[in-house]
Amino acid sequence: MAFWRSLAFSAVLLLLIHASHCFYLPGVAPQDFQKGDQLQVKVNKLTSTKTQLPYSYYSLPYCGPEKIQDSAENLGEVLRGDRIENSLYAFKMREPQMCNIVCNLKLDAKTTKEFKEKISDEYRVNMYDMPINCFIIFSKYSTTIVICLFLMVALPFMHRILDNLPLVVPLKRNDQDSTVYQLGFHVGLKGQYSGSKEEKYFIHNHLAFTVKYHKDVLTESARIVGFEVKPFSAKHEYEGKWEEKTTRLTTCDPHAKSTVVNSNSPQEVEEGKEIIFTYDVEFQESDVKWASRWDAYLLMNDDQIHWFSIVNSLMIVLFLSGMVAMIMLRTLYRDIAKYNELETQEEAQEETGWKLVHGDVFRPPTNSDLLCVYVGTGVQFFGMMLVTMMFAVLGFLSPSNRGGLMTAMLLLWVFMGIFAGYASTRLYKMFKGSEWKKVALRTATMFPAIVSAIFFVLNALIWGQKSSGAVPFGTMFALIFLWFGISVPLVFVGSYVGFKKPAIENPVKTNKIPRQIPEQAWYMNPVFSVLIGGILPFGAVFIELFFILTSIWLNQFYYIFGFLFLVFIILIVTCAEITIVLCYFQLCSEDYLWWWRSYLTSGSSALYLFLYATFYFFTKLEITKLVSAIFYFGYMLIASYAFFVVTGTIGFYACFWFTRLIYSSVKID
Numbered sequence: 001m002a003f004w005r006s007l008a009f010s011a012v013l014l015l016l017i018h019a020s021h022c023f024y025l026p027g028v029a030p031q032d033f034q035k036g037d038q039l040q041v042k043v044n045k046l047t048s049t050k051t052q053l054p055y056s057y058y059s060l061p062y063c064g065p066e067k068i069q070d071s072a073e074n075l076g077e078v079l080r081g082d083r084i085e086n087s088l089y090a091f092k093m094r095e096p097q098m099c100n101i102v103c104n105l106k107l108d109a110k111t112t113k114e115f116k117e118k119i120s121d122e123y124r125v126n127m128y129d130m131p132i133n134c135f136i137i138f139s140k141y142s143t144t145i146v147i148c149l150f151l152m153v154a155l156p157f158m159h160r161i162l163d164n165l166p167l168v169v170p171l172k173r174n175d176q177d178s179t180v181y182q183l184g185f186h187v188g189l190k191g192q193y194s195g196s197k198e199e200k201y202f203i204h205n206h207l208a209f210t211v212k213y214h215k216d217v218l219t220e221s222a223r224i225v226g227f228e229v230k231p232f233s234a235k236h237e238y239e240g241k242w243e244e245k246t247t248r249l250t251t252c253d254p255h256a257k258s259t260v261v262n263s264n265s266p267q268e269v270e271e272g273k274e275i276i277f278t279y280d281v282e283f284q285e286s287d288v289k290w291a292s293r294w295d296a297y298l299l300m301n302d303d304q305i306h307w308f309s310i311v312n313s314l315m316i317v318l319f320l321s322g323m324v325a326m327i328m329l330r331t332l333y334r335d336i337a338k339y340n341e342l343e344t345q346e347e348a349q350e351e352t353g354w355k356l357v358h359g360d361v362f363r364p365p366t367n368s369d370l371l372c373v374y375v376g377t378g379v380q381f382f383g384m385m386l387v388t389m390m391f392a393v394l395g396f397l398s399p400s401n402r403g404g405l406m407t408a409m410l411l412l413w414v415f416m417g418i419f420a421g422y423a424s425t426r427l428y429k430m431f432k433g434s435e436w437k438k439v440a441l442r443t444a445t446m447f448p449a450i451v452s453a454i455f456f457v458l459n460a461l462i463w464g465q466k467s468s469g470a471v472p473f474g475t476m477f478a479l480i481f482l483w484f485g486i487s488v489p490l491v492f493v494g495s496y497v498g499f500k501k502p503a504i505e506n507p508v509k510t511n512k513i514p515r516q517i518p519e520q521a522w523y524m525n526p527v528f529s530v531l532i533g534g535i536l537p538f539g540a541v542f543i544e545l546f547f548i549l550t551s552i553w554l555n556q557f558y559y560i561f562g563f564l565f566l567v568f569i570i571l572i573v574t575c576a577e578i579t580i581v582l583c584y585f586q587l588c589s590e591d592y593l594w595w596w597r598s599y600l601t602s603g604s605s606a607l608y609l610f611l612y613a614t615f616y617f618f619t620k621l622e623i624t625k626l627v628s629a630i631f632y633f634g635y636m637l638i639a640s641y642a643f644f645v646v647t648g649t650i651g652f653y654a655c656f657w658f659t660r661l662i663y664s665s666v667k668i669d
Contacts, residue, residue: 030291035093040087041090042087045468046187049622051623054080054083054468057125063277065087065088068085075475075478076403078403081469096283097254101247107269112273115187126184127166167183169185188233202268207230209228232261233267236278313574317574320578327580353588356515357515363510368433369428369431369442374649375423376423376491377443378645378650380417388409392564414487415490418491421496423494424439425440429499429501448487457634461627507664524586534603535608542612545609554620577654594659598651
């Protein structure tokens with residue numbers, strides 16, 4: 001009871017902390033717009049799959065309002081490098097506009113170089129228009145953290161935004177009639193004039209927006225269900241002297257009903273050139289309802305691949321399940337029920353191997369405190385992933401809530417610290433340990449410290465590139481507060497409760513003198529056995545891993561959490577079963593040092609994950625900058641380390657349960 005009272009008290013304290021704004025469960029509330037209502041487009045970061053370094057929109061000399069205002073961002077948005085700011089693009093609901101002039105810009109040497117660099121690196125411009133939400137997690141202007149309904153948050157990538165929809169470029173598939181959507185539009189492009197081999201840089205300075213809406217026939221109000229753009233490079237011309245409010249363009253004139261088409265001369269990026277930025281707005285009524293407006297963006301054309309992956313993984317699971325079932329039948333039915341009635345000498349030799357080490361099988365391993373720390377950390381990550389998956393499958397992780405998935409995972413990890421402390425200390429007490437506070441401290445700090453060290457090195461490199469992906473100091477203080485202010489105390493609370501519990505009793509007694517381990521066959525070599533054990537768990541996830549990496553590093557949508565949850569369940573079963581099988585073979589060969597090996601067997605799948613990430617880097621990505629490569633491998637190293645902790649813990653607990661089960665069922669004379 002004291003444990004739950006402490007937890008409830010902590011929750012009440014958190015609820016009393018200052019809140020900024022909130023959101024509607026499970027995502028954002030629909031907004032109704034009347035004809036003529038103002039729609040303000042906001043701009044987000046510039047992104048490139050070639051550099052992986054985001055920049056704020058106004059890092060390029062784009063035209064901006066007199067006062068550039070940042071929108072409040074949650075913790076996940078800041079960590080992703082989002083910088084949402086106001087812009088000069090403004091619409092009126094259901095009122096088409098043609099050739100609106102934003103501004104003109106004369107290029108000098110500096111601005112020319114900046115535009116050319118971004119065009120060469122294939123940067124994309126990203127925009128939106130955000131309604132006011134309530135219940136945000138983090139305010140970038142303070143280190144105030146609000147942890148109330150932290151579960152109800154969500155993700156994907158956004159760029160230019162309208163009513164929480166990202167700006168997308170529709171593209172027709174060559175082989176199908178379906179349409180795919182690319183987030184944002186390119187800053188510009190490189191090309192040559194007809195008959196010339198000289199490469200030129202052209203900027204997209206005219207945007208043809210299409211706002212799709214679903215109309216309510218009863219109220220005449222409408223809801224936005226789509227936000228698309230077709231970018232053009234147009235060399236605008238005008239007569240006379242430039243006057244900001246009165247100049248009329250000859251290449252694009254709303255009075256003459258003439259607009260930009262592909263036949264217009266493109267706008268070069270050269271020093272001394274004048275660039276005029278313009279845009280059109282078209283409104284299209286759509287049959288798509290507001291609740292289904294994300295369906296087109298999240299449309300999955302490769303579901304057969306996902307199903308193939310799942311069926312393939314299920315075959316592996318069935319094979320392993322068969323092996324585990326045979327082992328359990330042989331050990332529990334034939335061996336235990338007929339303990340002294342073995343039919344053949346060969347069978348006796350096979351089945352007495354694991355019984356011979358009953359006096360050593362529960363002997364505490366070397367570095368037992370470190371094993372406890374890793375197991376506790378794995379429990380923390382497993383809980384975070386499981387809860388995140390469950391809420392994603394239930395639909396709480398709406399793509400409308402930018403940065404929400406990252407925020408939710410971070411906060412869930414913080415709160416799962418209580419289970420990390422409990423698990424590590426319970427295991428530590430079983431090993432007859434007494435310094436539970438030391439184990440609790442290491443559980444609370446070891447993994448975060450390693451990740452933080454890598455993170456700070458990467459952040460320093462990103463700062464050096466002046467990228468918006470660099471985490472601000474305010475956010476760093478917030479992360480430190482989450483770590484030391486919430487996670488560490490919760491780990492100690494869990495450890496205290498775990499240590500007060502009675503120690504876990506071993507089913508058999510441990511001998512005082514360790515038994516000598518006989519020489520092992522080559523295939524039971526620890527290194528070989530561990531490396532073999534990681535192949536099948538990795539094989540269960542590698543196809544889904546491809547889509548996840550594509551989503552992260554190629555800025556594509558990923559919202560198939562149903563498939564991901566199935567793969568996660570298959571991963572759990574595969575890790576558990578392969579570890580049980582190899583643990584059984586190890587015990588049969590009279591090697592009782594199973595504690596660490598059970599953790600490393602399934603945990604070695606992280607090595608294959610990192611190797612696959614390396615393969616993906618060289619075959620799928622076009623990263624050329626050293627900083628970008630370090631950035632990629634740094635974050636994939638963190639991901640692989642986390643995967644090692646999770647899969648290792650699953651394998652450990654499976655083997656822990658298996659050994660306790662078989663030895664508790666055997667009568668030891």
